[in-house]
Amino acid sequence: MATFVIIYGTQHNHTYKIAGYLADTIRAQGHSVDLMPGRVKLSRAELERYDGVIIGASVNAAKHQRYIEKFVKAHRDQLERSSAAFFSVSLHAARQKVENRAEVERYLAKFSGRTGWQPRRIATFGGALFYTRYDLLNRFILRLIAKRAGLDTDTRSDYIYTDWDAVKQFGVELAAMTS
Numbered sequence: 389m390a391t392f393v394i395i396y397g398t399q400h401n402h403t404y405k406i407a408g409y410l411a412d413t414i415r416a417q418g419h420s421v422d423l424m425p426g427r428v429k430l431s432r433a434e435l436e437r438y439d440g441v442i443i444g445a446s447v448n449a450a451k452h453q454r455y456i457e458k459f460v461k462a463h464r465d466q467l468e469r470s471s472a473a474f475f476s477v478s479l480h481a482a483r484q485k486v487e488n489r490a491e492v493e494r495y496l497a498k499f500s501g502r503t504g505w506q507p508r509r510i511a512t513f514g515g516a517l518f519y520t521r522y523d524l525l526n527r528f529i530l531r532l533i534a535k536r537a538g539l540d541t542d543t544r545s546d547y548i549y550t551d552w553d554a555v556k557q558f559g560v561e562l563a564a565m566t567s
C-alpha cells in the first residue's frame with residue numbers, strides 16, 4: 389500500500405469534489421489518501437512521508453490559485469524529485485477544440501512560469517458553471533467565458549462538464565505508478 393496526498397485549490401468547491409473522486413479512486417486501488425486544502429502548511433518531512441503527491445487547482449481569471457502556486461514554489465524541489473502530479477480544472481478544458489486546448493496550454497504555461505515546476509504528469513478536467521450561485525457580476529463574466537469556450541450560456545441552470553471517467557482513469561494511472 390502506498391500513501392498519497394492530494395492538495396487542492398478551489399473557489400466554488402468543484403475542484404474539491406474532483407479531488408475527492410480522485411481520492412476514492414486511488415483508495416479503491418488499495419492505497420491511502422489524505423485530502424488537504426491548498427492553504428495547508430506542510431513541513432518538508434511531512435511531505436516526504438508520502439509516496440505520491442497530487443496537486444489540483446482551478447482556473448480563475450486565467451490563472452490558478454495563488455496559494456497553490458505558493459505551496460508549489462515552497463516545495464518545488466521535492467515535487468520534482470517525487471512522482472508528483474498536477475491537475476487543472478477550467479471551463480476551457482471541457483472542450484477539445486484547438487482554441488480551447490491553446491487556452492488551457494496558456495494556463496499551464498503560466499502556472500509553470502510562475503512556480504518553476506514542470507509537472508511530469510498533468511491532467512486537465514472540465515469544470516463547472518454555477519450560474520445560480522454567482523453574483524450578478526460573476527454571472528455576467530462567466531457567461532462571456534462560457535460563450536468563448538463554446539459552453540452553455542443559459543444562466544437559469546448550472547452545468548458540470550467534468551468527465552468523471554477521465555478523472556477515474558487518472559487516479560488508476562497514478563495508483564499504478566507506486567505499485
Ligand SMILES: Cc1cc2nc3c(=O)[nH]c(=O)nc-3n(C[C@H](O)[C@H](O)[C@H](O)COP(=O)(O)O)c2cc1C
Pocket residue numbers: 397398399400401402403404446447448449450451477478479480481514515516517518526529530533
Ligand atoms: C470568477 C471566475 C473566473 C473564471 N475564469 C476562468 C477562466 O479564465 N478560464 C476558464 O477556463 N475557466 C474560468 N473559470 C471557470 C472555473 O475554472 C470553473 O468554474 C471551475 O469549475 C472552478 O472550480 P472551483 O469551484 O474548484 O473553483 C472561472 C470561474 C470563476 C468563478
